[in-house]
Amino acid sequence: MEIRNIAIIAHVDHGKTTLTDALMKQNGGLTDENVSMDSNDLEKERGITIYSKNTSINYKGTKINIVDTPGHADFGSEVERVLRAIDCVLLLVDAAEGPMPQTRFVLKKSLELGLKPIVVINKIDKPAADPHRAHDEILDLFFELGASEEQANFETIYSISREGKAFKNLGDDSKDLSPLLDLILEKVKPASLDETGKMSAQVFNLGYDNFLGRMAVARIYSGKVISGSQVFIKGDIDGQAGTRKGKIIKLFSFEGINRKEVETATSGDIVLISGIPDIYIGETLCEDESVEPLPHIAIDEPTLSLNFLVNDSPFAGKEGKFVTSRQIKERLEKELEINVGLKVDFSPDQGDKTSGPSFFKVYGRGELHIAILLENMRREGFEMQVSQPEVIIKEKDGLKTEPYEELVVDVPMEFSGTVIEKLGKRRGIMKDMVEKNGIARVIFDIPTRGLLGYRGEFIIDTKGEGIMSSRVTGFKEYAGEIKKRSYGSMTSMVAGKAVAFSLANLQERGILYIEHGSNVYEGMVVGNVLKGEDMSVNPTKGKQLTNMRASGTDEAITLNPVFTLNIERGLEVMNNDEYLEVTPKSVRLRKKYLTDLERVKKNRV
Numbered sequence: 001m002e003i004r005n006i007a008i009i010a011h012v013d014h015g016k017t018t019l020t021d022a023l024m025k026q027n028g029g030l031t032d033e034n035v036s037m038d039s040n041d042l043e044k045e046r047g048i049t050i051y052s053k054n055t056s057i058n059y060k061g062t063k064i065n066i067v068d069t070p071g072h073a074d075f076g077s078e079v080e081r082v083l084r085a086i087d088c089v090l091l092l093v094d095a096a097e098g099p100m101p102q103t104r105f106v107l108k109k110s111l112e113l114g115l116k117p118i119v120v121i122n123k124i125d126k127p128a129a130d131p132h133r134a135h136d137e138i139l140d141l142f143f144e145l146g147a148s149e150e151q152a153n154f155e156t157i158y159s160i161s162r163e164g165k166a167f168k169n170l171g172d173d174s175k176d177l178s179p180l181l182d183l184i185l186e187k188v189k190p191a192s193l194d195e196t197g198k199m200s201a202q203v204f205n206l207g208y209d210n211f212l213g214r215m216a217v218a219r220i221y222s223g224k225v226i227s228g229s230q231v232f233i234k235g236d237i238d239g240q241a242g243t244r245k246g247k248i249i250k251l252f253s254f255e256g257i258n259r260k261e262v263e264t265a266t267s268g269d270i271v272l273i274s275g276i277p278d279i280y281i282g283e284t285l286c287e288d289e290s291v292e293p294l295p296h297i298a299i300d301e302p303t304l305s306l307n308f309l310v311n312d313s314p315f316a317g318k319e320g321k322f323v324t325s326r327q328i329k330e331r332l333e334k335e336l337e338i339n340v341g342l343k344v345d346f347s348p349d350q351g352d353k354t355s356g357p358s359f360f361k362v363y364g365r366g367e368l369h370i371a372i373l374l375e376n377m378r379r380e381g382f383e384m385q386v387s388q389p390e391v392i393i394k395e396k397d398g399l400k401t402e403p404y405e406e407l408v409v410d411v412p413m414e415f416s417g418t419v420i421e422k423l424g425k426r427r428g429i430m431k432d433m434v435e436k437n438g439i440a441r442v443i444f445d446i447p448t449r450g451l452l453g454y455r456g457e458f459i460i461d462t463k464g465e466g467i468m469s470s471r472v473t474g475f476k477e478y479a480g481e482i483k484k485r486s487y488g489s490m491t492s493m494v495a496g497k498a499v500a501f502s503l504a505n506l507q508e509r510g511i512l513y514i515e516h517g518s519n520v521y522e523g524m525v526v527g528n529v530l531k532g533e534d535m536s537v538n539p540t541k542g543k544q545l546t547n548m549r550a551s552g553t554d555e556a557i558t559l560n561p562v563f564t565l566n567i568e569r570g571l572e573v574m575n576n577d578e579y580l581e582v583t584p585k586s587v588r589l590r591k592k593y594l595t596d597l598e599r600v601k602k603n604r605v
Contacts, residue, residue, distance in 0.1 A: 003191040003268040004184060005219070007067040007082050009110065010092035011100035012469065015122040015161040019092065019177075020055065020068045022164035024256060026176050027057040054205075054217060054270055056254045059181045065191075065254065065270045069106070081281060081297050083110050085204040085219035085270065088188040090180075091117040091138075095129035095158075098137040100408060105471045108145050118183060119156045124170070128437075131158055131170060155187055191268025199223030199231075199287040201271075202294045203279055206338045212250060212274040214337050218285060221294065225265045225273070225285070227251040233276065234293035235283030243289060249275030281340050299340055302363035303403040303448050303472055306370065307387040308332070309359040311581055313590055314495065314521040319583040320383025325358050328384055331377060332360060341365045342373070363392065365472075367452070371567045378567075378584050385579040385590070389571055391449045393478065400478035405451060407444040409458075411466040416440040418461050426450030427479040447479045448472070453572045488529035489575060491591055495521045496540035504557045506537055511563045513589065514539065523594025525578060527563075536596055565589065 008016045056065045067082045083089065089110045093099055099107075110117055119138055121131045135156060142152045157180050158167040166180035205217035218225075227248055234243050252259040252272035265271045273285070282297035310316075310325050317323050322331070332344050343363040364370040367389060374386065394401045407428065411419050413435060420430060420442060428446035435441075451470065458468055490510055500516040512527040520526060520539055529535050563569070565587045570580040574589055577599075581588040593599045 002062045003065065004062060004088075004188045005065045005067075005086040005191050005268070005270060006088050006090060006184060006188060007069055007086045008090045008092060009069050009083075009106040010122075011094070011097075011103045014092050014094045014097070014100075014103075015159075016092055017068055018161040019090075019120070019122065019159065020066055022161055023066065023177055023181070024055060024057055026164060027059055027181075028256070053257070054254045054272075055257050056270075057256070060185065062185060063269075064181070064184060067270075081204045081299070083113055083115065084295075084297055085202070087115070087191060088184070089115055089117045090120050092120045092122050093134055093138055094126075095121050095124045095131045095134050096126045097410075098134045099141045100469055104141060104145070104406075107141065111142075111145055111147050111151055116151050116187075117154055118187060119154050120159050120166075120180065121156060122159050122161050124158050124167075125160045125163075155183055157183060194222040194267045195224060197222035197267070198291050199225060199285070200291050200294065201225055201273075201285045202297070203281055203283050203285070204297065206279075206281065206340065207272060208334070208338045209274065213277050214279060215272050215274045216276065216279045216285075217270065217272055219270050220265060220267045222267045223287065224267070225251060225271060227261075227263050229287070231276075231285045231287060232289055232291075233279065233283050233285055234291075235280065235296070246276040246279070246285075248273055300365065300472070301392075302341065302343055302365055303392055304366060304370065304389045305361055305363045305392055306389045307359040308362050309385050309387070309579065311383045311385045311583070313385070313524075313581050313588070314594075315519070315581075315583075315586075315588075316383065319585045320378075321381035321584075323383045328382065329360065331380070331382060332362065335373060339373070341369060359387075366448075367568060367571050371571060374567050374582050378582050381584055383583045385581045386571075387579060388574050388576045389452060391447070391452070394475055396475070401475040402478050403448040404473050404476045405446055405448055405470040406473050407446050407451065407468060407470040409442045409444070409466060409468045410439055411442070411462050413438055413440050415462045415466065416442065419458065419466065422454070422457065422461065423450070425483060426454065427482050445473070446470075447476075447482070449479070450482050456569060456572050487573070487575075488531070488534045489525045489578065489589070489591070490527035490529055490535050490537050492520045492522060492524045492526050492539055493536040493596065494538050494540055498526070498539040499542050500557045500559060501543045502537075502539050502541040503559055506539060507560050509535065512560070513563055513565050515562050516559060521590075521594070523591045525589035525591065528573065 008020060010016045053068050054065065056063055067086060069082050091107055093103060121134050123129060124131050139152065158170055159165065159180065164177055165174045166177045167174050168179045200222050201218040201220040203216040203218045207215040207217060209215055225248065227250060230245060230247050232243055233246050251262055251265060253262045253265055254270060259272055281299060284293040308328060310328065311323060329346060335342060336344060345361040370389065391402050409419055423444055423446060426446060427450045428444040430442060430444055432443040433440060458466055490506060498514050498516060498518045498520055503512060503516060506512060506527060510527050510529040514520065514526045526539050567582060567587055570587050570589060574580055577592055579590055579592055581590055591599060593602050
């Protein structure tokens with residue numbers, strides 16, 4: 001059977017998973033209408049792909065392996081690896097939005113690898129869709145990124161993924177996605193069928209099974225992979241090329257979204273291999289030592305770091321099942337098995353009584369990358385607290401460098417001035433500005449530090465009508481001090497239950513994070529102060545009761561809606577002297593030092 005290997009790449013929310021689901025439903029890959037490639041609970045809730053996944057369909061006697069990739073920049077390291085294992089990409093672009101930052105990132109990577117993309121202009125049924133403009137913008141982007149003449153002469157298909165329809169030309173009649181599949185068979189070369197050569201395969205992704213341990217997703221480049229066979233593993237070990245032996249215990253092929261155990265797999269196929277517990281991305285599996293290792297796959301470096309600590313607040317252990325340092329360490333070790341964009345330094349956890357509680361330093365690709373890990377852990381019953389995220393500063397040739405991002409902002413014209421002013425103060429440099437239909441698209445080059453904590457402010461400034469998306473462009477010279485809008489914290493000075501009478505007075509000073517009836521403890525942050533320094537408050541103070549009647553004593557109390565903290569919001573609004581307490585049922589902000597006296601002592605040091 002002939003094999004074709006393709007990946008679907010796009011900016012977040014341009015319809016990759018919807019298209020993949022439709023392809024599978026029309027070709028027997030999915031039997032249940034309610035099943036989707038986004039199988040993770042968080043993926044379903046947020047409507048974004050977090051983990052790249054493999055599937056396959058059979059069309060006209062050909063097996064088509066499809067890799068659905070994440071669209072969010074924080075998970076971009078997954079995309080880069082996937083591109084090395086396939087022969088063609090479907091570049092999906094929203095007909096209304098056109099190319100976005102992540103479109104540029106994934107297209108640049110695919111062009112550098114010599115791939116010739118097939119462009120799919122999706123969502124052509126949108127009221128604001130303009131497929132011709134989108135096509136012209138994509139062509140401009142190809143030339144801007146240095147595409148060859150052959151690459152720039154790309155094929156274009158139009159689609160409505162939600163309805164499962166593809167069109168060779170605008171205005172054509174179509175009932176399914178067969179025009180797209182026919183183009184794939186016509187334009188994508190068959191995966192190399194070098195069955196007689198010596199076996200070589202390269203790992204481009206990792207999986208994990210509770211019974212089989214770490215598993216490798218690999219593309220076979222030549223020969224056959226046989227279950228139960230001995231193999232040599234070649235790769236970089238701490239920067240040094242090395243070879244070691246291993247054995248393939250089980251071998252799986254992809255059928256739809258399911259994996260099927262097989263005895264052999266031929267060159268060109270994408271398989272799942274178990275039995276090598278220390279296998280890693282980019283390593284080459286071969287049948288003897290004479291086979292040359294395949295080119296190494298680099299993994300993007302993390303840009304943020306923060307500390308994971310054992311929860312030591314007064315409410316510690318009330319909601320979580322897993323609360324100890326050892327349990328958190330084991331969970332982070334398990335996450336490292338598959339989450340290759342994450343790094344953890346376990347050495348700092350030897351905390352002593354003078355330096356505070358023990359901690360693990362976790363390095364990630366962005367706020368969302370870290371927030372997804374925390375959300376998964378709290379749902380599993382973990383309880384912990386984390387410090388404020390900080391960008392990673394590097395020394396290069398005696399120069400201090402920090403990560404920078406390309407930020408694309410779409411805002412109504414009336415709000416553009418405010419956004420440009422705010423981002424300017426955060427060291428953002430405006431590179432381009434275009435206005436279409438009353439919407440300004442502004443492109444900035446900005447330090448990651450300048451973006452931390454800005455998303456919530458951006459939503460308020462644009463009244464929820466703005467869209468911002470970014471991608472890391474690399475490390476550049478340190479931008480110097482960044483002045484952000486500083487909020488003071490409203491910190492509880494007592495423990496107890498918050499009452500409406502007290503909260504009604506406090507809401508005049510800032511924005512509250514808690515509701516009437518919420519349990520609070522001394523040192524817990526209950527809101528922010530719009531002006532000035534931190535403020536100690538008593539949210540449990542009730543109304544003084546007397547038997548005297550007076551005008552105004554019985555007026556109704558009206559509370560404003562609270563700013564409900566979730567993990568991402570908490571990471572944005574927290575200060576460097578605070579921890580974010582994450583439990584299965586609650587997200588709270590607290591001061592590192594709970595009492596006023598401890599905080600005063602610390603500030604004197």
